[in-house]
Amino acid sequence: MKIKLREIKANKIKDKVKELFLRANYHIDQDLMLRLEEALREEASPIGKTVLKMIIENNKIASKEEVPICQDTGLAVVFVEVGQEVHLVGGDFTEAINQGVKEAYQEGYLRKSVVDDPVFERKNTKTNTPAIIYTDVVPGDKIKFTVMPKGFGSENMSALAILKPSDGPEEIVNFIVETVRKAGPNPCPPTIVGVGIGGTADKAMVIAKKAIARKIGEHNKNEKYAAIEKEALEKTNSLGIGPAGLGGKTTALAVNINYLPTHIAGIPVAINVCCHAARHAEGIL
Numbered sequence: 033m034k035i036k037l038r039e040i041k042a043n044k045i046k047d048k049v050k051e052l053f054l055r056a057n058y059h060i061d062q063d064l065m066l067r068l069e070e071a072l073r074e075e076a077s078p079i080g081k082t083v084l085k086m087i088i089e090n091n092k093i094a095s096k097e098e099v100p101i102c103q104d105t106g107l108a109v110v111f112v113e114v115g116q117e118v119h120l121v122g123g124d125f126t127e128a129i130n131q132g133v134k135e136a137y138q139e140g141y142l143r144k145s146v147v148d149d150p151v152f153e154r155k156n157t158k159t160n161t162p163a164i165i166y167t168d169v170v171p172g173d174k175i176k177f178t179v180m181p182k183g184f185g186s187e188n189m190s191a192l193a194i195l196k197p198s199d200g201p202e203e204i205v206n207f208i209v210e211t212v213r214k215a216g217p218n219p220c221p222p223t224i225v226g227v228g229i230g231g232t233a234d235k236a237m238v239i240a241k242k243a244i245a246r247k248i249g250e251h252n253k254n255e256k257y258a259a260i261e262k263e264a265l266e267k268t269n270s271l272g273i274g275p276a277g278l279g280g281k282t283t284a285l286a287v288n289i290n291y292l293p294t295h296i297a298g299i300p301v302a303i304n305v306c307c308h309a310a311r312h313a314e315g316i317l
């Protein structure tokens with residue numbers, strides 16, 4: 033059987049990535065805005081309320097005036113689902129994505145935060161590239177992009193534990209809550225806590241990062257994992273860290289778990305924290 037491939041020009045990828053990074057840096061999703069407003073109604077701490085009001089106001093101004101939500105416009109993370117019936121023409125896939133990032137950050141006056149050599153020279157690449165790109169090949173003839181400008185105040189609070197199979201949900205909840213407690217004000221709370229359970233150490237961190245992009249209010253479809261999310265969120269919010277770390281009960285807005293099958297000998301648990309400037313955008317070609 034002959035399969036007809038759908039041609040997609042590299043230039044279209046570049047334009048889509050550019051559009052999505054500009055959108056993500058200026059506009060916070062409605063689900064997050066609604067959750068912030070709900071948190072404002074429920075927050076008991078006066079200083080916590082003030083911080084939440086400022087965050088909401090900041091997000092509204094950024095969206096109205098199309099200016100960045102935060103000065104840290106992030107490392108450019110791109111999740112791509114490429115349909116196996118797509119034929120890319122007119123250029124290189126990775127280059128097209130990086131060119132889209134470069135144009136978005138240059139034309140949108142977004143801060144360029146990437147250094148070429150992480151230890152010695154630390155010279156700014158001045159383009160905010162290379163992007164961090166994760167590609168999955170899926171059925172179909174479309175390409176889906178999820179872009180995430182990832183701030184490093186929160187990225188720096190990532191943590192990984194390889195738990196024993198006998199540790200179970202209790203130790204997972206403890207690890208999540210302890211990670212948030214140690215992070216304190218550093219990840220710019222209230223945060224979204226992405227948790228990846230299973231796979232390998234590296235894969236667990238990737239699915240933890242992907243969990244950050246889940247719509248607020250959606251829970252893991254497996255009710256046992258949804259129960260871990262709920263318990264971890266409640267315990268996290270009883271730490272008292274609060275908005276901006278100034279006290280209150282809104283330390284996290286969500287705990288989102290993704291999980292995968294893993295080896296009989298362990299349970300990798302990765303945590304990827306995202307600040308209140310939880311920026312992401314999706315688009316399909």
Ligand code: SF4
Nearest residue numbers: 102183185186220307
């Ligand atoms: S962690 Fe988030 S809110 Fe804090 S400075 Fe970085 S991008 Fe901005």
